Amino acid sequence: MKGIRHLADHLDISIGTVSRALNGRPDVKEETRNRVLEAARKLGYVPNQSGRSLRQGTTNIIGFMIQTGTEINGQGDTFFMSVFDGVQEVFARHKLDLVALLCSSQEDPAEYLRRAVARGFADGLILSATQRQDARVQLLAERNIPFVTLGRTLTDAGQPWLDLDFEGMAQASIDRLVARGHRRIAITRPHDDANLGYIFVERCREALAAHGLTLEENLVFRSTPNEAGGYRIGRDLLALEERPTAIVLINETIAIGFYRALSEAGVRAGSDIAVIGRHSPHAHFLSPSLTCFRLSLHDLGIALAETLLSSMPAFAHHYPDAPVNRLWPMELVDGESDAFRAHKS
């Protein structure tokens, strides 16, 4: 015999009382409760997940969906590891468990998600790597599953979202570079349909326009969000007849490949071209160090968790004034890579 019945027999009380004692119900004598808790600890009893969630229709599990294989999320492992840690800090307070739902690169993300929620796997979801048109959003909204997205989509259904402030990044980058004399500024965007690319490019365009400049389409580089993509951008940029004097890199890891391409051509960031990128653990350790936009991933995770919980009836009262939608600011950190000043033409 296993489970709660074992515990009940051992203590010679009924399973109902055991359950009530463990769940902190008021109608159980304090002494009895202590006996139960003690025995549970000693016998290493932990309630069976399936039994519990079958009965009460809730799993106490929150799923963070990520897509495996590389080149998809556009973020490194360390990105998610840090975010996860922040999320869990909040969830721990509510006895919620975080698991990562891993969608294989072989499977359609929306279909994967449909299966996961139909099985009743999780009480809530966190979605990342949102595409511009993202079928997952509508799916969850229809099913009334609480969720939050890391990244806006065009198909938002009123769900809470957080997103990095790419508008702010675009504005600040362009402003700084223009102030330093740059007129021909290259930018990058992801190769896929990620919404952030559209947002970033448009805001760069506007920011340039505010300075009386226009965004040249051949200075918008599209690439996979990895080192190879950055290398490709570097090669393409260097092959231009008229090189831009500055570039803003939207992804974390592409700087390394970009540097390599420069290096092969004897060009040096900071000396021959100004480079602004995104922070990652290696940003400070490149040579020259990367001027980049940084954010606290841990705090981002905390905010994600709080936003999600505030949309779940059972937890909302703990987070009365959590904002539903939030642009997460990034901080411009000085490095050596943007030291190059363009001559006024």
Next chain:
Amino acid sequence: MKGIRHLADHLDISIGTVSRALNGRPDVKEETRNRVLEAARKLGYVPNQSGRSLRQGTTNIIGFMIQTGTEINGQGDTFFMSVFDGVQEVFARHKLDLVALLCSSQEDPAEYLRRAVARGFADGLILSATQRQDARVQLLAERNIPFVTLGRTLTDAGQPWLDLDFEGMAQASIDRLVARGHRRIAITRPHDDANLGYIFVERCREALAAHGLTLEENLVFRSTPNEAGGYRIGRDLLALEERPTAIVLINETIAIGFYRALSEAGVRAGSDIAVIGRHSPHAHFLSPSLTCFRLSLHDLGIALAETLLSSMPAFAHHYPDAPVNRLWPMELVDGESDAFRAHKS
């Protein structure tokens, strides 16, 4: 009304038949089965996870435990994403789902695991970031939960494991460097109790001894497995009175920090010191490119999955001759960083 009962009512048959039809039992008429499958598809029916696993005591879920927060796993950016993808390729054939069990940096890994298995969360486990003494191994062995570890421990309990061939890496690195005239060779190891550190150091020592050389203790650098750790190693190494002429880096990401430290001192890998490291997506894109040990992470994931399944009674017959323990070979890929030859003294 929901679930299988809904489906049964809709088709005007009993729930037992529906279940049998869906699960591919033989005792159901082909025509009935097709009607059921069709209706299930149309209504989007997916069996409830809790009900199913409560009844049959199995979840069809395999958990891959990883520890969140950074500096813990000691792997580079996309390491896990690639491994996951390989694992899933195998699991998909058996309708098994892979989820990542995320242990917060605030929680004791063994305690976390104890809770997870007691709740009956997963049918099997994959453990990574194994420490030299790892309480998780004994825990799972006692409870008779099928599992495989990525990394050997001293407390192995006869469970299947896979591990990278750090012996081979040590041997090949030392042999190559010695053949190129190096006599004073530095090596690195993780800061924590990870078993691979012990293995690697000892094998390097042996390999050196075979060439009549001794491993100097002050040339063994211990560091966190990240860029900052690599930077620290570089600084410490450059501060030595007598610098080694070569170094072997055991972690993936430390090369970037190491390069930075060199760069600040006007020293260049490949020209002034020979560097051998571990492959990661950025290895080819550093300047100079990193001579490193590479492995197929996707294939490693496949092997992990197969090894695990071969130890699970329900699946073992599919993998009759999967090796229980396996040293996974790494391939030495030429780069520019080890071009430096030491003068014979």
Next chain:
DNA sequence: CATAGTTCCGTAAACGTTTACGGACGGCGA
């Protein structure tokens, strides 16, 4: 002492599945 209220606990139903068991039905051979 009678009554009402409170405190605590046992009983049993319910959650959504799977599956052992048995029954209905039809085909077949003797």
Next chain:
DNA sequence: TCGCCGTCCGTAAACGTTTACGGAACTATG
């Protein structure tokens, strides 16, 4: 015609919990 076997399906129990309900034992109040 009778009995047997095979095919297909319905019935109900079981998995491990939680929780509504009711009842027993006390306590308080009059």
